[in-house]
Amino acid sequence: MKIYISADIEGVCGSTHWNEADNNKTDYAEFKKQMTAEVAAACKGAMAAGVKEIVVQDAHGTGRNITAKELPDGVKLIRGWSGHPNAMVQELDNTFDAVIFIGYHSRAGSGANPMAHTMRGSYVDYLKINDYYASEFLLHGMLAATLGVPVAFLAGDEGLCDEVKSINKNITTVAVKKGVGDSTFNLHPKEAIEKIWQGVENALQSDLSKCHLPKYDEYSLELRFKKQQLAFDASFYPGCKLIEPQTITFNTKDYFEVMRMMHFVIK
Numbered sequence: 001m002k003i004y005i006s007a008d009i010e011g012v013c014g015s016t017h018w019n020e021a022d023n024n025k026t027d028y029a030e031f032k033k034q035m036t037a038e039v040a041a042a043c044k045g046a047m048a049a050g051v052k053e054i055v056v057q058d059a060h061g062t063g064r065n066i067t068a069k070e071l072p073d074g075v076k077l078i079r080g081w082s083g084h085p086n087a088m089v090q091e092l093d094n095t096f097d098a099v100i101f102i103g104y105h106s107r108a109g110s111g112a113n114p115m116a117h118t119m120r121g122s123y124v125d126y127l128k129i130n131d132y133y134a135s136e137f138l139l140h141g142m143l144a145a146t147l148g149v150p151v152a153f154l155a156g157d158e159g160l161c162d163e164v165k166s167i168n169k170n171i172t173t174v175a176v177k178k179g180v181g182d183s184t185f186n187l188h189p190k191e192a193i194e195k196i197w198q199g200v201e202n203a204l205q206s207d208l209s210k211c212h213l214p215k216y217d218e219y220s221l222e223l224r225f226k227k228q229q230l231a232f233d234a235s236f237y238p239g240c241k242l243i244e245p246q247t248i249t250f251n252t253k254d255y256f257e258v259m260r261m262m263h264f265v266i267k
């Protein structure tokens, strides 16, 4: 088996404030370690389930958070940002048997994480894809669905785990914390790591054919920006329509065009 792990930091155990997600701040060091430990636990759980090949993308901020030598031998790590529109799942293709999300967080507009946002916090008020208010998980998970790759597992805040279950109850989730207003209510970091290890091992031994996100013939996006200026600018991307001063729509049959549009309008 070959799996892909995409990792973020705002959904790891304990992280609560933007200073803890910013590599220029002293508060960050502890959460870089926790992110690394949660990803390492997912890799070890995968290996225990018989996975032979693991690709990890460090998908937060600079893309340079995870300490590579803390990961098990043989794991491949993507660092930095290539500029490819697939963003947080660069290099994901149909040769992978499953995708796993670690450290993922609730979407912009959610009350379930003090750092809730979608892609770029200062830009996006909400993103809607067909019937769903989309998180970063959903944006990238739907791309995986178009490639035929199921989502085996997600660890993050409780609000996002509820979102995952509401879309596909067969996907295994581990809630490492719960957001309450501007606070988080957390598991002990070691317990989070143990649950991720075990959760990934069990998930990869379950029937992954039931773990696909939905695929559609056509995708209708509604993207509301925080500022009208950003929506006006984005409305000139081919296919985007300004429907309200802060909101654009975009329709396509090809999901890659969703990723390409997001790449160019959320810069």
Ligand SMILES: [Zn+2]
Residues within 6 Å of the ligand: 008, 009, 010, 059, 060, 061
């Ligand atoms: Zn992040």
